[in-house]
Amino acid sequence: MGAKTLFSHSVRIAWKDLTELFRNRLGVVLLILMPLFMMAMIGFIYPSGNTTISNMPVGVVNQDSGFNNITLPSQAFLTGLQQINTQTHMLKLSNATSMADIKNEIQNSKIDGGIIIPSNFSDCIMNGEQGTLIIITDQSNPTISAELQGALTGVFGEMNTLLAQEKVQRLSSAVTANDSLAIVQPYVVKSEGVVPGNPSYFNFIAPGIMMLTVMMSVMTGLPVAISQEKEVGTMDGMMVAPINRLSIILGKALGQTARGLLQGFIIMALAVGLFDVAIHGSLLLVVGLLLLGVFSFVGLGIVMTSFAKDQETAQMMMMTLMFPMMFLSGVMFPIQSMPWYMQDIAKFLPLTYAADALRKVMVLGAGVSDISTDLIILIAFGVIMIAIAVPLFRRMMTR
Amino acid sequence: MANDSIIEVKNLTKMFNDFVAVDNISFDVKKGEIFGLLGPNGAGKSTTLRVLSTLAAPTKGTATIGGYDIVKDGTEVRKLIGIVSEKMIMYNRLTARENLVFFGSLFNLPKDDLNKRIDELLELVQLTKWKNAQVGTFSTGMRQRMNVIRALLNMPQVLFLDEPTLGLDPQSSVEIREFIKKLNRENGTSIIVTTHMMVDADLLCDRIGIMDHAKIVALDTSTNLKKMISGADTTILKLEIGNLSPQIFQAVQDCKCVDNVSQENSLHLRVISHGQEAFDNVIDAIRTADGKINSMENLQPTLEDVFLHITGHQVRDSADQKIPIEQHRHYGAAPNRIR
Numbered sequence: 001m002g003a004k005t006l007f008s009h010s011v012r013i014a015w016k017d018l019t020e021l022f023r024n025r026l027g028v029v030l031l032i033l034m035p036l037f038m039m040a041m042i043g044f045i046y047p048s049g050n051t052t053i054s055n056m057p058v059g060v061v062n063q064d065s066g067f068n069n070i071t072l073p074s075q076a077f078l079t080g081l082q083q084i085n086t087q088t089h090m091l092k093l094s095n096a097t098s099m100a101d102i103k104n105e106i107q108n109s110k111i112d113g114g115i116i117i118p119s120n121f122s123d124c125i126m127n128g129e130q131g132t133l134i135i136i137t138d139q140s141n142p143t144i145s146a147e148l149q150g151a152l153t154g155v156f157g158e159m160n161t162l163l164a165q166e167k168v169q170r171l172s173s174a175v176t177a178n179d180s181l182a183i184v185q186p187y188v189v190k191s192e193g194v195v196p197g198n199p200s201y202f203n204f205i206a207p208g209i210m211m212l213t214v215m216m217s218v219m220t221g222l223p224v225a226i227s228q229e230k231e232v233g234t235m236d237g238m239m240v241a242p243i244n245r246l247s248i249i250l251g252k253a254l255g256q257t258a259r260g261l262l263q264g265f266i267i268m269a270l271a272v273g274l275f276d277v278a279i280h281g282s283l284l285l286v287v288g289l290l291l292l293g294v295f296s297f298v299g300l301g302i303v304m305t306s307f308a309k310d311q312e313t314a315q316m317m318m319m320t321l322m323f324p325m326m327f328l329s330g331v332m333f334p335i336q337s338m339p340w341y342m343q344d345i346a347k348f349l350p351l352t353y354a355a356d357a358l359r360k361v362m363v364l365g366a367g368v369s370d371i372s373t374d375l376i377i378l379i380a381f382g383v384i385m386i387a388i389a390v391p392l393f394r395r396m397m398t399r
Numbered sequence: 400m401a402n403d404s405i406i407e408v409k410n411l412t413k414m415f416n417d418f419v420a421v422d423n424i425s426f427d428v429k430k431g432e433i434f435g436l437l438g439p440n441g442a443g444k445s446t447t448l449r450v451l452s453t454l455a456a457p458t459k460g461t462a463t464i465g466g467y468d469i470v471k472d473g474t475e476v477r478k479l480i481g482i483v484s485e486k487m488i489m490y491n492r493l494t495a496r497e498n499l500v501f502f503g504s505l506f507n508l509p510k511d512d513l514n515k516r517i518d519e520l521l522e523l524v525q526l527t528k529w530k531n532a533q534v535g536t537f538s539t540g541m542r543q544r545m546n547v548i549r550a551l552l553n554m555p556q557v558l559f560l561d562e563p564t565l566g567l568d569p570q571s572s573v574e575i576r577e578f579i580k581k582l583n584r585e586n587g588t589s590i591i592v593t594t595h596m597m598v599d600a601d602l603l604c605d606r607i608g609i610m611d612h613a614k615i616v617a618l619d620t621s622t623n624l625k626k627m628i629s630g631a632d633t634t635i636l637k638l639e640i641g642n643l644s645p646q647i648f649q650a651v652q653d654c655k656c657v658d659n660v661s662q663e664n665s666l667h668l669r670v671i672s673h674g675q676e677a678f679d680n681v682i683d684a685i686r687t688a689d690g691k692i693n694s695m696e697n698l699q700p701t702l703e704d705v706f707l708h709i710t711g712h713q714v715r716d717s718a719d720q721k722i723p724i725e726q727h728r729h730y731g732a733a734p735n736r737i738r
Contacts, residue, residue, distance in 0.1 A: 009505060016490065016501045023492040023533070233486025237549065240452055241505035242477040 006250070009243045013251025017225065018258060035213060035263050039270045042205055054089050056148060059096035059105055059114040067126040074117050080159045090151050106138050113137050113148040161185060194364050195280050206271035207358040208331030210264045214290045215297045215351055217260025218253055220318035222301035223308040225252050231310055245397050246390070249302055257294045264290050280365030289361060293354040296378040299385025306396040325351050350381045405430045405557060405589045406451065410460035413446050420446040422613035423460065428591060433583050435604030436593040437702065442610040444593035445485065448559050452482045464557055481550030482559040487542050488549060491535030495526055495545055498534055503552040520548040540571045547578065558582070560592040564599055576603055597702040611710045621702065628700040628708050634677045635698040636670045641691040643668065650688035656680045659707060671704060
């Protein structure tokens with residue numbers, strides 16, 4: 001039997017699977033809803049673009065006892081803080097009486113953090129020393145406390161600059177406002193990306209989710225689809241036909257791939273339409289990469305099929321593999337920010353490379369030569385897995 | 400073996416781990432024959448069919464169908480056979496026609512031939528009217544008819560039928576039996592049918608292999624099998640006892656000459672006994688227990704009696720136990736059966 005008949009039988013089986021799928025109305029609705037929910041959740045929960053915190057409630061305690069009863073420095077600081085805040089609206093300032101008071105209010109979730117001006121604040125400044133400010137953060141919420149710390153550091157930095165500028169100008173009247181800034185802060189950072197625009201977190205996550213969905217469709221859809229046919233008994237109908245048994249698994253894989261690609265495209269459409277993700281690379285390369293992702297996972301899917309004896313097992317296998325893949329492959333969080341041992345595990349997951357390549361193409365407009373390493377790894381993984389899977393599958397079929 | 404055999408089975412054994420499902424069986428099926436495998440659930444009938452239809456690999460032994468080895472020439476074998484399994488092989492969300500087109504297309508038939516064949520088959524089982532309805536909406540009888548014609552798409556020379564009348568009402572069972580006979584008569588299709596229904600085997604099969612505990616324990620025509628008993632000094636009686644009570648039942652059972660007693664309803668006893676005096680002894684026993692015999696009949700042996708005679712137990716004794724096919728062993732539990 002030639003490759004042509006093998007392929008034509010596979011297409012028949014895939015077409016039958018898809019017909020069945022589209023007859024199931026609820027199934028089709030869910031097929032579209034699932035990526036929509038996934039997109040909406042991730043797209044709206046994670047901060048996209050340059051949105052920053054606003055109106056974060058912060059308590060302020062002024063314990064300044066003054067220098068010879070002069071509390072001018074702390075007064076000036078508070079005025080400055082309020083001035084900056086009226087422009088940025090980052091904080092919502094409230095007065096607190098003591099450190100204990102702030103702790104208490106953080107525990108009650110009334111405020112997210114606090115600023116304490118210590119009793120020796122004016123004393124230090126009037127004596128020509130640095131005045132220390134204390135920031136209290138909520139450790140139960142690392143993200144918020146990091147943001148607060150960042151925001152306050154920014155505010156204090158700005159106040160430092162303003163004060164320094166004032167002092168420089170006071171030293172010499174020849175110095176203009178612009179010059180004084182250059183003297184106080186000689187370096188300015190301006191960041192620019194490879195492609196124009198300001199990429200959001202969604203730009204980072206959309207390619208990964210697309211790849212994840214497509215790969216999962218073969219890796220997990222395949223065992224589920226096959227074990228279901230085995231349970232219902234329809235598999236026997238195909239098995240007693242004089243066809244190459246490989247065409248059964250190939251057909252199933254084709255059907256699942258088509259389903260996965262469809263979901264992938266829905267995600268892409270949502271990403272572009274609703275979340276302003278721009279695709280900078282070639283669309284053809286994007287599709288090619290998705291197909292390569294499928295290819296690299298077909299083998300793994302067949303291996304799982306050979307082990308999954310019924311649908312329940314297949315579903316459980318899917319859940320077990322899906323989660324580590326989702327979190328370790330750098331789909332949601334950058335791999336670079338993981339501990340080293342997790343980074344090492346990530347290196348063994350093909351999704352890592354597939355998502356990386358797709359991201360480079362979609363966000364940075366990379367070409368084939370730019371992602372050649374990823375491509376080679378994916379192809380190698382696919383070939384090796386298929387070499388393992390085919391004999392395993394043949395044995396499973398005539399148990 | 401003779402040249403007119405289409406199936407030849409030699410020392411076939413199928414094991415699932417340590418469990419022997421089919422134990423060293425040999426038989427052959429002649430061209431154009433209806434061959435029955437009769438036995439309780441779990442005797443190994445279905446497994447035998449699965450091995451012969453290339454759905455499972457034999458552990459030991461060989462079998463050929465139409466001269467092709469079931470292991471080496473699987474694809475050639477599959478061209479010759481059709482299988483009607485206990486499970487309905489069809490997709491509920493596809494229409495009757497779509498199902499047949501799908502399965503037919505796997506046989507590489509030219510499109511026109513296939514379409515013609517499908518129309519014929521649908522007409523044959525009176526499903527033409529529903530050809531564009533989804534199979535999921537069909538009644539059990541309609542589904543079973545679909546199940547049968549699906550197996551006939553490639554005009555098989557050998558048809559395997561696994562419990563074709565299971566779960567059907569008597570009317571549908573008769574229809575299916577007639578259909579099988581017609582198929583055999585008109586197309587010369589060789590048919591292997593498994594069943595635990597004595598009626599099916601008796602009415603349908605040219606020859607019957609009785610299977611028990613993974614072995615074929617007897618193989619002959621229905622008539623010859625029955626002669627095994629009537630040739631011996633076995634007497635089968637049907638007695639109507641007006642005041643049938645447990646005591647009377649016990650009294651009959653305690654007779655030395657009685658092999659088996661079964662109560663058919665509130666009045667009738669069926670007694671299998673042996674020996675020259677059997678007749679008198681049974682009547683004496685009933686009289687002694689104050690039983691009133693209304694009528695009495697000397698019965699011809701049935702296949703059930705043959706089965707009992709050969710295996711020492713009734714078919715329905717073990718009929719309730721589930722067959723440990725693959726699904727039951729997936730959870731890693733040892734396949735154990737109590738008989």
